[in-house]
Amino acid sequence: MSHNDEQPAIIEEKIVRVNGEVAIRQYSKGRFLGKGGFARCYEFTSMETRKLTAAKIVPKASLTKSRAKQKLMTEIKIHRSLHHPSIVGFEHFFEDAENVYILLELCTNQTMNELLRRRKRLTELEVQCYLLQVISALIYLHGHRVIHRDLKLGNFFLSDKMEIKIGDFGLATKLEFDGEKKRTICGTPNYIAPEVLDGKQGHSYEVDIWSLGVVAYTLLVGKPPFETSDVKTTYRRIRMNAYSFPENVPLSESSKNLITRILVTDPTKRPTLSEIQAHEFFNQGNTIPKTLPPSTLACPPAASYLRQ
Numbered sequence: 522m523s524h525n526d527e528q529p530a531i532i533e534e535k536i537v538r539v540n541g542e543v544a545i546r547q548y549s550k551g552r553f554l555g556k557g558g559f560a561r562c563y564e565f566t567s568m569e570t571r572k573l574t575a576a577k578i579v580p581k582a583s584l585t586k587s588r589a590k591q592k593l594m595t596e597i598k599i600h601r602s603l604h605h606p607s608i609v610g611f612e613h614f615f616e617d618a619e620n621v622y623i624l625l626e627l628c629t630n631q632t633m634n635e636l637l638r639r640r641k642r643l644t645e646l647e648v649q650c651y652l653l654q655v656i657s658a659l660i661y662l663h664g665h666r667v668i669h670r671d672l673k674l675g676n677f678f679l680s681d682k683m684e685i686k687i688g689d690f691g692l693a694t695k696l697e698f699d700g701e702k703k704r705t706i707c708g709t710p711n712y713i714a715p716e717v718l719d720g721k722q723g724h725s726y727e728v729d730i731w732s733l734g735v736v737a738y739t740l741l742v743g744k745p746p747f748e749t750s751d752v753k754t755t756y757r758r759i760r761m762n763a764y765s766f767p768e769n770v771p772l773s774e775s776s777k778n779l780i781t782r783i784l785v786t787d788p789t790k791r792p793t794l795s796e797i798q799a800h801e802f803f804n805q806g807n808t809i810p811k812t813l814p815p816s817t818l819a820c821p822p823a824a825s826y827l828r829q
């Protein structure tokens with residue numbers, strides 16, 4: 522397929538003002554950042570403000586089916602309404618004849634996927650620090666009746682200061698009323714909650730709590746709890762709640778206790794976000810000082826890592 526890299530390095534946004542005047546905003550398209558779904562992503566620089574953003578360029582040709590178009594509009598509607606230090610900033614969006622452009626906060630240290638690939642596994646102190654930032658973002662999200670539904674390492678972006686930012690609201694949904702249950706099956710195999718697979722009684726905020734447990738296990742152990750080479754087997758393990766802590770990984774009792782309390786099949790039995798925040802895992806001796814809000818702290822890498 523001919524990549525659209527031949528396209529001009531300057532992208533123009535046409536703005537029609539209320540008095541009918543037409544203005545042009547120009548962006549310079551920089552380095553290719555990678556692919557995200559249908560989108561090809563690039564570093565953009567606003568010619569006017571010199572601000573750097575990560576741009577998702579979605580070809581309109583990929584939006585012909587109304588469902589794909591509706592999904593993108595929902596993603597934009599939800600994401601642009603969110604403002605929190607641990608949620609990827611939504612800068613701007615516009616369209617031209619060929620594409621829809623979504624400009625997002627640039628996270629130069631990519632995602633937790635890349636970090637874990639390099640590190641194999643994180644120290645408990647680092648996991649405490651990152652998870653507290655994610656939990657504060659989830660309290661904000663759920664407080665605005667938004668369920669992310671696709672929390673995973675690949676959607677945890679890292680800023681230049683190594684702060685964690687939840688991104689990709691492509692599977693997010695906003696509840697219209699408390700108690701509303703969603704039924705659409707969605708998510709990423711390793712992180713999908715059992716009630717989503719079961720599909721009978723619908724699902725709600727608890728699916729994000731389940732994914733948080735999968736993320737905590739993955740960061741501490743180095744691989745997801747239910748991962749197998751075949752998706753069907755992974756789904757069976759999730760439904761059977763079949764996971765264990767490997768003998769060769771030294772884990773504190775409090776970390777195993779927290780994960781065990783979160784990864785329960787019955788969503789009504791899972792702890793709330795504030796119960797998780799109050800759990801011993803975050804409040805043992807070696808914890809980061811609670812005085813500072815977690816997001817102002819770069820998570821301390823293990824001393825050994827610094828020596829490498």
Ligand SMILES: CC[C@@H]1C(=O)N(C)c2cnc(-c3ccc[nH]3)nc2N1C1CCCC1
Pocket residue numbers: 554555556557562563575576577609625626627628629630631678688689
């Ligand atoms: C723009 C899409 C997505 C994303 O959502 N954000 C926020 C992001 C931020 N910085 C970056 C980034 C900065 C430097 C490298 N990547 N990347 C982001 N991505 C990546 C691009 C390719 C796949 C997912």
